[in-house]
Amino acid sequence: MNFKWLEDWFEKIEPKGKWSWLGSTYEAFHTFAFTPKTVTKSGSHIRDAVDMKRSIIIVVIALIPALLFGMWNIGYQTAMSTGADWHWLYMWWFGFLRMLPLIVVSYAVGLFIEFAFAQYRHHEVNEGYLATGLLIPMIIPVTTPLWQVALAVAFAVIIGKEVFGGSGMNFLNPALVARAFLFFSYPTHMSGDKVWIAADLWGSDAIAGATPMGELAAGMNPSASALDMLIGTIPGSTCETSVIAIALGAILLLMTGIASWRIMLSVFVGGGAMGLLFNAIGYNDYMQLPFYYHFLMGGFAFGAVFMATDPVTAAQTNCGKWIYGLLIGAFAVLLRVCNPAYPEGMMLSILFMNCMAPLIDHCVVAANIKRRERRIAR
């Protein structure tokens, strides 16, 4: 295919003179359409074909199974609650229409801020938000009002990321910052023990649905079976319920090497170990819950696959990644079981370990420095 005309068009509209301040915006669109023709100047004359755009788009593609299933599940949950008899395609369409405004608002607000900051700093626009912007609508209740989404996105992008210098400089996962913002600012809309199921297509009415974790925290046994939780036909945040859909994304992330297998594996190992420890204590029903239930419930799988593995906010050393992941899994289960006030521990656990990741790395690197010093002494 020949796209010479588009190349020419881009070269023609390149902002010059009094428009040159629009450089970052132009660059963003230009590099979106074409990988630039820049050649190497120093160092390695040949370069690997992978770049940031490619890496980020893999994350976005990995999210698609969970997103598609999540859309269907929104409709399914509404149909279950209202007793409507819908075709499965209509369920998906219903969910799609409910999800679309959330995604549009998230991208529009987030990208606007990203472009504004890039423009202001004369930086190139970083593609990191392409993943973050999709993650945010996927981890909030479907009934979240759009103005809250806009506010949360703005908070996450500005306070969670841009004040530190943009993508790559932040220490908290921006998507989780957005969720935490909603959770602490508007708890009535984001309650942990109940989630809200859309009552109709356009209105903001919602039906309260019980999640397995909410039931457990209240001292009941979960009404959903393990199989339901595995497939994801349970109430929850928009796209985090299906472990199977998440696993498909995880396979892509691991196959392409974009996500760290060390982190992903160690989160599950940490969570499983904590679950087994509670089984051994067995003080109450929740502690006696089979450990693998924790993997199936709530945001554990989604967090382990898409959130904990965010390379910027995770530990950066290989050894650090193991510690980081193990502790995320362990803390998530600990919070779930021992803190009935807030049934879902994954978000807080990851945010907490985001804060601890630099400390973990510091210790790992310090050990390397010690080793070097000992070598001199010898």
Next chain:
Amino acid sequence: METIKIKKGLDIPLGGIAERHIVDARSIERYAVKPPDVVGFTPRLLVAEGDTVAAGQPLVEDKNDQRLTLPSPVSGVVEAIVRGEKRKLLEVVVKIDNSKLKIENSADASKILNSQFSILNSPCWWMIKERPFGTIANPDHKPKGIFVSMRDTNPLAPDIEFALKGREHEFEAGIKALEAFGTVHCVKAEGPHPAGNIGTIVAAISPINKGEYVWSVNAQDVANIGRWCLSGEYKPERVISVGGPAAKCPKYYRVLCGACMQRISAAQLIDPAYPTLGVGADLPDTTRVISGSPLSGTTIAADGFLGMYDQQVCFIEEGNYYDFMGWLMPGLKKYSFSYTFLSGILRPFKALEPLMPIKPTYSFNTNMHGSVRPFLFTGSFERVFPFDIYPLQLIKACIVGDVELQEKLGIYEVEPEDFALCEFIDPSKTEIQTIIREALEVLRKEAIA
């Protein structure tokens, strides 16, 4: 010979590997000495244009240490003195004229072999490099080891044992001469690149601590030193591998140091029949000519000169083209260390390749394949960096200029070329080798002061 085994690393499947056939190209007429190739060398010219020089006669000396000189590789006439910006001395070009006298060597061979002083005064001293910093060896330093790599693992690099064939006794004499300065380690590394790099070898055998020095000599230069010791003749020969995806007939050539590449480029780019094409053939500028490894070499003009320490020349197409939606396309022809392209996803299924309707083939050029970004992804550098060093952390310490942290993280153990693979695979397209070089320069200047 010692051996080491390295697991971490990457052999890039770059096309155009030199055929094992040596073409004698010692009839090339013009040669250059290039002071910018020598780290930390502040040149002072000792000759003027038109002067007659003998092989081995110093053309430039180091302003800071007059014992360090760069000699003329051949006897002839100084044809040109090329200067760049701020009158920086780039090249001293010598045109061969064999009627000129060769430098007389009065010392008898057995004496040379036993005397350190003689090598220092020989034209060969510049061939010995020192780490940290990669300068010419300082004769006042006592190295804790002298390392010779017997396998160059760079993409398209020459097979050193093949290149040294017939020069074994010279090589042995060279080793013997070097032994006067310290233990000589001839190391054959096994494993993927950068196994054969001096940095990797030193790190595996005895890592450099602050205040320590190691020397290294290119294996072919060991033979050149040996030749000088045996016969008193300064004739710095090198068998270079010439190849690359844009080369028409990748081959080995036997040349002298600093040889003009004009005829070889013409043979590789226009007509494979070397050396039928005369001087002055029009060479296309759409191909980049690299003296040294494609991962860390220097761009030279198609009629430029071989770098001082280089033993390979590589021809690669310039990649100045737009790639429509390059970040989204399946990428069957793109090579990536990561598995983010279809070519990478299919890589583990190499056995099934005959069944595939379209097979992955890689085309390499000098395109950056993306724009510069902050570091986002972690963990891949470690897979191609066989040091007990945290690469990302060291690079960041260099970016912020924290000298103390750099020292703690092991900056003295590395050279820019050791980071070449990190730079190659980096999705952020950071100029890592430049960052490391600049950090090392700051440290080197501090060490002198």
